[in-house]
Amino acid sequence: EAQVTQNPRYLITVTGKKLTVTCSQNMNHEYMSWYRQDPGLGLRQIYYSMNVEVTDKGDVPEGYKVSRKEKRNFPLILESPSPNQTSLYFCASSLTGLSSNQPQHFGDGTRLSIL
Amino acid sequence: AQSVTQLDSHVSVSEGTPVLLRCNYSSSYSPSLFWYVQHPNKGLQLLLKYTSAATLVKGINGFEAEFKKSETSFHLTKPSAHMSDAAEYFCVVTGGRGTASKLTFGTGTRLQVTL
Numbered sequence: 462e463a464q465v466t467q468n469p470r471y472l473i474t475v476t477g478k479k480l481t482v483t484c485s486q487n488m489n490h491e492y493m494s495w496y497r498q499d500p501g502l503g504l505r506q507i508y509y510s511m512n513v514e515v516t517d518k519g520d521v522p523e524g525y526k527v528s529r530k531e532k533r534n535f536p537l538i539l540e541s542p543s544p545n546q547t548s549l550y551f552c553a554s555s556l557t558g559l560s561s562n563q564p565q566h567f568g569d570g571t572r573l574s575i576l
Numbered sequence: 577a578q579s580v581t582q583l584d585s586h587v588s589v590s591e592g593t594p595v596l597l598r599c600n601y602s603s604s605y606s607p608s609l610f611w612y613v614q615h616p617n618k619g620l621q622l623l624l625k626y627t628s629a630a631t632l633v634k635g636i637n638g639f640e641a642e643f644k645k646s647e648t649s650f651h652l653t654k655p656s657a658h659m660s661d662a663a664e665y666f667c668v669v670t671g672g673r674g675t676a677s678k679l680t681f682g683t684g685t686r687l688q689v690t691l
Contacts, residue, residue: 465619494679501585503666503681504620519678551619564610565679567619 463488467552467568474542475576482537482571484552492555493535494519494565495527497548504551510535511558542575549573578603580669582682590690595639595654597685599667602648609650610668611641614684620666626650637661662689 465486474480486493494509496519506519510529524546526538535554539546550571555563583598601607608627612620624635631643637660641652650667667682 496681501683503683504679505681506678509678553619564622564625565612565620567612567621569617569619 463566465552465554465566465568467550467571469571470569471572473574473576476543477541480539480542480573482539482550482552482573484535484537484568485533486535486552486554486566487533488554488556488566489532490554490556490566491532492558492563493529494553495525495535495537496551496553497521497546498551498570499548507537507550539573542573544575547573547575578607578669578678578680580667580680580682582665582667582685584685585683586686586688588688588690589657591659592656595652595657595661595687597652597665597667597687599650599652599682600648601650601667601669603669607669609641609643610670610679611635611639611650611652612666612668614664614666616663623652623665657687657689659689659691662687 468483491512495507496504498504505521507525508527510516516527552568553565555565579602581600610625611623613623614620623639624633626633626643634640639654664684664686666684669680
């Protein structure tokens, strides 16, 4: 089954404790992206990747890092989490970059709470 | 620059009555527009997309949307609401040169369907 898998689905942690949210897709997609969803703000893009070893900042990259060493994986790293990063996070992928108007395939989300 | 405005944060309809979710966009280039649906505790699922072909776009589950350039609108409609349509809906725009790798999301419209 074609899917985007995020782990963990839920995490409660404390300020400053490094964490990684994993994202994996099994569709051989080139484009992957991370979003955060906050009430009343919709989804905002954190980082995206056009292909292996190619990443770029989205609208709200501060406090986050990403890497794309393999095509299928695109982890989101919070080196020193802070309470304002408490949010619902989504990973998404598409066959190619958005200029080709490919639909995004979303994971089920990761709810992070930073105390 | 591009933006999208969903005119209603919450819409309530009775089962069997029509649904109208409104979306206006702004884009410097010919946009591509999408509607996504998000059910509770799930990621976003593509409902339909407009990519400069037919202005009336049909999607899944009986939804459709009409692209009106003169009104910069892309409203989502369905003739008869079903209880399973209760969810949050996002209008999304992606632009052309220079913005090809960016999706801009609206803030969402929560659809409530009552008996």
